[in-house]
Amino acid sequence: MARLKLGMVGGGEGAFIGAVHRMAARLDDRWDLVAGNLSSTPEKAARSAAAIGLSRSYGSFEEMAREEAAREDGIDAVSIVTPNHMHVPVARAFLAAGIHVICDKPLTTDLETAQSFAGECSQYEAQFFLTHNYTGSPLVRQARQMVAEGMLGNIRLVHAEYLQDWLSRPADPDNVQAAWRTDPARTGGAGAIGDIGTHAYNLACFVAGETASHLAADLQSFVDGREVDDNANILLRFDSGARGSIFASQVATGTENGLKLRIHGDKGGLSWAQENPNELIYTPIGGVEQRITRGGAGAMSAAEAVTRIPAGHPEGYLEAFGTLYREVADHLADGKTGASDTVPGIAEAVAGMAFIDACQRSTKANAAWCDLSS
Amino acid sequence: MARLKLGMVGGGEGAFIGAVHRMAARLDDRWDLVAGNLSSTPEKAARSAAAIGLSRSYGSFEEMAREEAAREDGIDAVSIVTPNHMHVPVARAFLAAGIHVICDKPLTTDLETAQSFAGECSQYEAQFFLTHNYTGSPLVRQARQMVAEGMLGNIRLVHAEYLQDWLSRPADPDNVQAAWRTDPARTGGAGAIGDIGTHAYNLACFVAGETASHLAADLQSFVDGREVDDNANILLRFDSGARGSIFASQVATGTENGLKLRIHGDKGGLSWAQENPNELIYTPIGGVEQRITRGGAGAMSAAEAVTRIPAGHPEGYLEAFGTLYREVADHLADGKTGASDTVPGIAEAVAGMAFIDACQRSTKANAAWCDLSS
């Protein structure tokens, strides 16, 4: 199968997620990275490109969009891995140039920008994809299928949490990752809630098959002088009658990348934790707890579709991420338009911003319930 | 060491917790069960007493309190293991008769009764103890000691949960346990929140060393026709600045007796789960996660004091329960008065009722923050 041509904006020196996107894109051999504007200054961009053997390096994303659109062999899609505040300007430039966009989350810094950008997106022929990478994990797909097929019955409880501890102390100013994630100017004011809370919320909705209707949020900055939230305790309500919660924290000492999901319906319960993503715990009501493994006897079609290697051979973070890249490639190669069945797009991007916005509004109102649909 | 003489009210045919109290009381050989009013009708009481070889059986608790107080060899203390609404009347009768009380939780059906009874208690010479049995677990004691000694630094997050699924469906009317626990008349209107939520809250406070100041609660009845809550999602705030949560559910399909506690401070984090109570996970900030085992190299004095057998030989639910009985015996045998250092008493009993009351008030106010101290 022919490879598609990929470009990248962001992900140069000192960046973390750019290299992840590149490994993810390589894994299934569906993409060739051929062009980039890897950093915000031309010199740094050139140096970053040289370091990874990338020959088409641009000094600005605008130039890159223009030139790549003009080339016969220009890129099919661009990955955007900049800090949050640059996502929309870059995405707009490429979409307008007819180049598909694969964008890191959250979409942007505020809900208004998100909604306005979503309006624009409907005008573009080029498509927008958002990398909520954990939804690429085989057993997350299986969990979603099990819910959709009614194996859990009516959903009653949806508890998601994403706990880290790497910002438990004031951030080292030399830590590039910490610096921009705690800078309101570049994040839009959301800290943990934007960086990881959106993942937890997206995962919960992806599996449950519905977004929450209301939330009550208690955001907090525990570390002195921090200008963004570093902890969020959130209650959820769903139109279906389900209730739930999101905990997102970057000060939960002793945790690493603790994204977990538990869903309880009137016919069964599920639990999944991304730190050991190759197992899904399922208990039908009145039955025995089952440990469904990726690739094992209990794996269903949605999991099998994104499984590369047999049961007992662990796949991890990069593989789940790589699945999104493969699915975008399939989607584009097949000439599909509109939202992908599996890869989050602009709707999920806006839902994530609505979640952040509601969390911030609720917190200002002393954790009063806020409508998520507004 | 001489054994003390114990009586029991409740715990007859069809009861669960009475047998548990009896095993717990026997374990360390500090008590002889010698008298009882095991059921509410004289016939059933007599039959229940005969079934366990108990010779002094009374037809009513009032008679029992009176007669035992009058005997030379009367009981030193009585265990109260009736449904909630009978706790206070029975306790009052024995305390007034000069007999110590070991009472199941929650204290009663409503906060007002609790507060009024607490006032009475201060008048009695006989003492009141409450069996929040999980606090007898060695590694719960250790967790409390670690917090008290500052090993976690300033506490930021306190997350407790107690998840069960045995009431996921409408209760079988023949199930005595389910019947009274879902009957507002006998529980006072609290379902999961009274039966297990109070355990989770007590555990959180016992370890954290402080009670919450405010909570926002979203109580719910998922099962059609149920008149008490079967699920509670609760946010907490503490005067110290810590935040937290309590989840209590009896409809969380796939869980059994999932009482868990996680505490994160600015110097470290702890996690404990009662289903495997012989390990405590501790991570000092910037360090490696440690699995402290009961009786193992990391066990501290508070854990060692209540440990019976070596590391790797699991102690469980009954042992933790037995520890409370042993400690009450020690407390009484030593002639101590006032609150026990380790066994919950009237203050914790009222705190539990205040917690229930605040949860119910908050829920009525659409999960608004309620003051717990009122």
Add this chain to the structure above:
Amino acid sequence: MARLKLGMVGGGEGAFIGAVHRMAARLDDRWDLVAGNLSSTPEKAARSAAAIGLSRSYGSFEEMAREEAAREDGIDAVSIVTPNHMHVPVARAFLAAGIHVICDKPLTTDLETAQSFAGECSQYEAQFFLTHNYTGSPLVRQARQMVAEGMLGNIRLVHAEYLQDWLSRPADPDNVQAAWRTDPARTGGAGAIGDIGTHAYNLACFVAGETASHLAADLQSFVDGREVDDNANILLRFDSGARGSIFASQVATGTENGLKLRIHGDKGGLSWAQENPNELIYTPIGGVEQRITRGGAGAMSAAEAVTRIPAGHPEGYLEAFGTLYREVADHLADGKTGASDTVPGIAEAVAGMAFIDACQRSTKANAAWCDLSS
């Protein structure tokens, strides 16, 4: 149900297992401990008896057997919790006096003594029971039932291990437990293999439903100057064609009381670990792994029969031990004679000694296969 009267030989000051037997005997209220010869010198025996409030204290076991047999209210059974070399002399005295014996394992110091004693036992009316306590664990019972009912099909592999690390260094001479366990005169020359290897072997056979026919053993003393084995790596063969292994070690650094059993048949596999005895992992061939919990939905009759409290409320080491005491009481109260269905007796006692003997013979022959039936 009337309690039986129990005596004890051994278990005085500084002993570990005596107190365990006493707690185990108390748990289900089927025994009253009324007499003892708790230590080998009259003074120490008297002091030990006083410490636990035991009024009938004897200066020697011979006197105790004689006097108790003569009393109207004499003991029904005696627990023997001395070092190994004293088991048979004490047991013989009580059995000859018509008093049942509940004896710690292993039976004695050498196979010849064991076989000769077994011959005697068939002459006595009083009965002999051996406390392989782990076989009292509910999910061990369930595992045995599952094998017996063919749920695993033909057994192919039986792997048991019992790993500890408390003797990784030369034993502290003040540690009474370590002292006698590493003294060939009191153990009969077996170290780890006698103390814990026999437990692992008994557990394997108890569940598999057959004893091994041959073994090849590589015993070793790792610690300088130690006169008994502290590690044993053993291969097993069974007449059924199954193969297996036993590892027993007291120098496996990082382990505590790591008794584990795994059985694989052509229709399914099982795994159980005593440090968390409330779960049994079962996988039918071609199916999903199941976590069967004590008291949970998958619990079968053999487990339910010995379960005290509901799923999720952990039972542990003492509870399993207590089950043997309860079953001996039931067996005797029901007037049963001959081997118990559930509690190990003289046959298992001899099988354990045959196991030790074969391990020692095999080791001397450089781990050659030795017949276990000889």
Add this chain to the structure above:
Amino acid sequence: MARLKLGMVGGGEGAFIGAVHRMAARLDDRWDLVAGNLSSTPEKAARSAAAIGLSRSYGSFEEMAREEAAREDGIDAVSIVTPNHMHVPVARAFLAAGIHVICDKPLTTDLETAQSFAGECSQYEAQFFLTHNYTGSPLVRQARQMVAEGMLGNIRLVHAEYLQDWLSRPADPDNVQAAWRTDPARTGGAGAIGDIGTHAYNLACFVAGETASHLAADLQSFVDGREVDDNANILLRFDSGARGSIFASQVATGTENGLKLRIHGDKGGLSWAQENPNELIYTPIGGVEQRITRGGAGAMSAAEAVTRIPAGHPEGYLEAFGTLYREVADHLADGKTGASDTVPGIAEAVAGMAFIDACQRSTKANAAWCDLSS
């Protein structure tokens, strides 16, 4: 950094491990796959090449070796992913043509061939690498470093096991993977012992820092009609005085890819399991058990060197495999000759065959000890 050019022999239609090697080679962007002889017939080879977009497809490995050696832009190295019996003929052709070889394990069908080929290897300038892929796992590297630095003290026990259940029943003749793995002609007579036993043995030696001197092996075919072993129970002795074991099974019902390693020294113990490879359990003697995570606070230099993403973001099977490819690329790009520090080579290849040979000899001699060095 410039990419090296890679070829592949084997790995066409129906193959498993070829695709794994290709993903592994792609992950770190150090290789371009440019040529192949993916199957044993020219048509199938061409079809397989076309399926993965590989333009230089050869009809035979001899032709491929010759032509690639002759090209200016010929491959730097070839990956050999055929059944075992073809490894040496193919490797010889490429090494003789001056092309480096990255070969799957085990090296070949018998020890004699292995030793003779090892002799040849010393004559070639081109280098030979063997993909014992699990040794690329970060925490396996850490375990090795910890042993080498003396953190475990003198090693006493080395227990490795590799348990699967996918051959518990007679193999489906249409299952290509099962067919060749149970065919003596293509495996050389070794079943489980060659396919997975060699991995377990290599892992044990890699971490322990020494090969075993003697073993006693009990190989078995449980499935009727199977001509190769499907289970191996093996005892080990090391010159250092350490003892150990290897279990390898493909009939251990309920296991998936259960490769585990436990090492106990007189100063500490380690345990690692590849199904959740992101944690390493370490207990210093007398201390608390630690859970060292990949990328976490306890990670040491050897682990950090091969870690791509932060703690809590799981890496798995492909990542460990990819590390070997990266390290071979680094080794070659740096112009190094001789054995790699980290990637197994011809010495490990011969050690693996010596292990298989000794297992087969020992089994024929009824599990007598066999010398591994012969």
